[in-house]
Amino acid sequence: MSATDFRPKPQLVTGAVDAIPLMIKLCLIWLGAMMVIALLADVISPQHYTTQDLTARFRPPLGWGGDWDHPLGTDNLGRDMLSRLIYALRTSILIAIVGTLIGAVCGTLIGFAAGRLRGFFDLVAMMLTGVQTALPSLFIAITFLAFVGNNLIMFIILVSLEGWERYARLARGLVLSEQNSDYIRAVEGLGATSGRVVFRHLLPNIIAALVVQATLNFPGTILLETSLSFLGLGIQPPNASLGLMLGEGRRYLLNAWWIAVLPGLVISVTTLAMSLFGDWLRDRLDPTVGRQ
Amino acid sequence: MQSLIAIFFRFLRAVFTLMFCVTLVFVVLRTAGDPAEQLLPPETPPDVIQSYREAWGLDRPIFLQYALWLENVSRGDFGTSFASRRPVLDLVTETMPRTLLLGASALFVATLLGLTLGIAAALRRGTFTDQALMAGAVLGYSMPVFFLGILLILLFDLQLRILPSSSAKTLTHLILPTVTLALPLAGRVARFARTAMLEVMGRPFIRTAKAKGVGRLMVILRHALPNVAVPLLMFFGIEIGLVLSGAVVTETIFAWPGLGRLLVDSVAQRDLPVVQGVILMITAIIVLSNLLVDLLHAVIDPKVSMARTLGGGA
């Protein structure tokens, strides 16, 4: 017997901050900071993101010859990089959150409905998840954006496609495994409606797994949004999105690297933090979810 | 017999997926508006549009139009690009090999790099090396492809001036796009390989081989690796789609004249016949490579493949 067997097992208890590794704490701090900045964009941003100053174009950030007027420099139209980053962050994070929520809610509902109704609906839903697995959401999104045209609602719906099929499978699997258990039969025997059975009794069984799935999915949603915006198919100027800023900054790499690199850094660190947090959460809460 | 049934089901699913996507494009096209106006250049005179409408059978019932559409698509007739006035099929067949070259070289690099790092991490499980490698892997696939590409351009083209970053004139032009596309994939492969390797290394036959005094490298090459190959194959089946969507972005950054760049350019110019052709072609590539992986799997491991096919999930 090795000594490690006698170590107390770490447990996830609310308030047990010590049990969280330093790395995860850093991730959470970063994510929290990004959330706060996104929420308070109007208050903390030094300038409006569209304010141009053509006399101050391509100013470098502090440390590369810049000054405190524009701590992160300016872009090709003399707009303050810091302000634009803050607003772009707000756009990207909001779209990713709304998209993740829509995807999670719709996917879960479809999965529940497929499991409860079975039959034709189930068949169609499962075929659709098969198609979604085979076809990356980027192509589906591009098809719609190309043929139907772009608007914000459409764009958010397309972004929410990322990963919906994973929620659907999770929810359907749970319904099928729990449907014939005595407690579901008992509750149905009490006269409970299907909605009550699903939301009061089935959903709580799966909520932890869904949260983990949403956390793991979030980076994918951000990447889908920023990729589309980068390609010029998503958020349109003069609005700012992290992907769009990067796409615009690409043209000035030689003279003004910061226009592209700064938003790229923000995206990368955010998705990295979310991925690490999601992995950690999965291992903590539900070691069986997400394994192939 | 079992593998035959499994193959049959896989085939059925591939056909369904393909049909679904073709139908989806048809439906999106029709709901978006009059295809004659959509697919013809904006400056086309009304009487020409009307004649095309009749030629394409747009005045006929919708299910006949659908049948006609299926027939055209199956003949590879996606229409004519109104940007270049060339048949879409020509444009697609011209650019596709470059995308396949990029994708294949990225897959190769990613597998080599990912497997090596993943196995190295598995063998040093729990050490700092393991943790660092895995953190690197997460970083690899968390970083957006377009940002990675831009960093590589900044470093190797603009700063060091040792590698070209635009167009596809020589083979050295392939290096930066390949690395850009391969790194995120390598991160995923490394994580996957580590998990698969740890699982295999825990099995009794590996322990027996070790106990018999077989050298470590031999254990890995002869016993562990072949057993990791099957799950890895399945993994690639899933990743093909992601490689292609990564290729769209990568090709755009490096001006690599492949399918992805054609797609993005066509969308920007609203050259819809080309968009439609590229999307269908990419769908076909994904579905066919998935089918190939499935068939290989069904042949190598009929029982498991069968269970996966009939068991519901994908």
Place this chain on the structure above:
Amino acid sequence: MTGPVLVAQYLSRVYEAKTGLWGKPRPVRAVDDISLNVTKGETLGVVGESGSGKTTTGRMLLGLEAPDSGTVHFNGAPLPLLGSPAWRAQRMRMQMIFQDPMAALDRRLPIATQIAEPLVIDLIGDAHEQARRVQELLESVGLSRDLSRRYPHEVSGGQRQRAVLARALATEPDLLVCDEPVSALDVSVQAQVLNLLGDLQKRLGLTMVFISHDLRVVRQVSHRIAVMYLGRIIEEGNSDDLFARPGHPYTRALVSAAPTPGKPATDRIVLRGDPPNPANRPAGCAFHPRCPAVMDRCRSGAPPALTQAGPGWRIACHLAQPVSAKGAA
């Protein structure tokens, strides 16, 4: 005197059993032409081995499963269509107790919440009244109040079954169907729960159907007993009569295996042959391969019909036929 609360006539339930992946589905008669009635305040025991169709019968009596043929009348009216609003509204009048109380409760909700659930579903009282009713119910099933915040896995098996009982009683139902309610419990706890069921029945005037494979348990709570074999009732009668003079050879075997306290165990009849399999029903009387008194006529032809053998006493056996003929005359 009140009439029957529950009347079931000619109930049958046929399942499709699949043989293999490509096999043709074969019909399996789980329940075959059963008629029953239960009067108010009475407990009907249903005894049978596994595969006798007793659980399916119970679910059909409650309307949780629709019979393929036959009718169930509850308080004089036919049961509403399964899943319809009327059916849902009727749930509060008829309740079921399951075998495994752990499985019958939601692991993630405290006991009190689950006991209150039927009240919430049927919108009985406001939150305050519901809380008071839960306390009442806890008390009436002998659970202390401080258990109400506990989760199912935090209490004992007996306590869990009491909680299930409290939940079933929350809407003051007229009919309670108990399917093997004590067989998952320790023997020492079984008696307590059985006593509780008996007490509650007397106190609340409940009508009960008590399903079990164990004749001793059934006898403790039942006024009348129906014995099932391969989807049919083969004997039905007054609890005491049935024990004193079992008519059907199968009942005789069951009674001999369940000695009554006070009486010396008489010769135990041991049944030979395979346990019954509904997918493979023998021709003639379904019991004939295992019957110690088998005759030629038992092996073929129609199975013996359930016929009157005395007041409130019915037997389905060729041996009992002459008696019934006299009794009916």
